[in-house]
Amino acid sequence: MSDSSNVFKQTIQQNLGPVLKYLDDPGVSEILVNGPHEIFVEKKGKLERVSETFPSEDDLRAAVNSIAQSVGRRINDENPRLDARLPDGSRIAAVIPPMSRKGTTLSIRKFTNTKITFTDYIKMGTISEDGARFLDVAMFLGKNIIVSGGTGSGKTTLLSLLCSRIPKGQRVLVIEDSSELQVDYDHLVMFETRMADAQGKGEVSIKDLVKSALRLRPDRIIVGEVRSGEALELLNAMNTGHKGCMGTVHANSPEDAIVRLEALAQGGDGKISERALRQQVSSAIDLIVQISRYGDGSRRIGAISEVLGFNPDGSYNVVPIFELGRLTRRADGTLEGKLEATGNVPSFMDEIVDNKLPFPKSKFQKAA
């Protein structure tokens, strides 16, 4: 174990006593502290309140301070928010009072070392077999894909999985706010943003990194989360012959995702006309994969949709190729439902045939 990792472990042991056992419990994926007296954990996708508490706000605050220090960051009146990756790969986010009303609020998303595969996805009901095969086809053909979903819906996990399906022999550049994607791939180069220092200098944003990436001979550029002006750079990359670019966006439907990307790209450069931008957005993005989290704690792909251009009324023409069928509840409370073909054949059916990919047109037929 590296030194920084050891120091960090000690810091955690000394400071996070009340939640230590949950940090060590592999069944717990997330720990949420809402002020000193309220702790929730997420187990199997479900939140539950636990009985542990911190002795006082001061203790909790001291704990967060030391954790911040152990990773070379600070959290104080001037910087009341912390967003950091811990040496073990976990993510920590914190906000201190007075912004956070109940006391210091903290979330720890634990790093899970288990790489999820399509086989796991199928077992968990996240996707159907045909849905998974179709995504593989799209990855092979270098389609530009946006993963869309709400908070904690599994976007990053899905993007990692898609990256692992990139055909061999390409150069893949990954850009993230803080490294999270777990990708098994030969030729992978990862970049991480940097915050400004105490003097407000030295910031390196996702947008900066996308610009640099374009000059570093990328085959594919992957942006962990698109949430600001970098959307425009990513769309440019997609439109200038970089096939197979991907990113995630926070949205509740494929239609919302594309509108959000447009808005983010517009924010990145006010000079571009709405019409030109819409044209760029619709030609850049091939597929949107929507993932959501359901009441039983499961994550499911709700739709794999193709972006085809515009409708006469100016809205984007987003056509579902696969869609989640009706969900029913099993006796044990878990949900059951399947991602099914909608009957819409993707516009790139010819490419599937020309490349002799084992995905016949009949697979797009709607089940009777």
Ligand SMILES: Nc1ncnc2c1ncn2[C@@H]1O[C@H](COP(=O)(O)OP(=O)(O)OP(=O)(O)O)[C@@H](O)[C@H]1O
């Ligand atoms: N298909 C799945 N089935 C069940 N659990 C999953 C699935 N995919 C991811 N998870 C779990 O859900 C949690 C959130 O996953 P992930 O980080 O991928 O979500 P996200 O949408 O990227 O979150 P954020 O909005 O914070 O970026 C993790 O604990 C992960 O292990």
Ligand SMILES: [Mg+2]
């Ligand atoms: Mg994420």
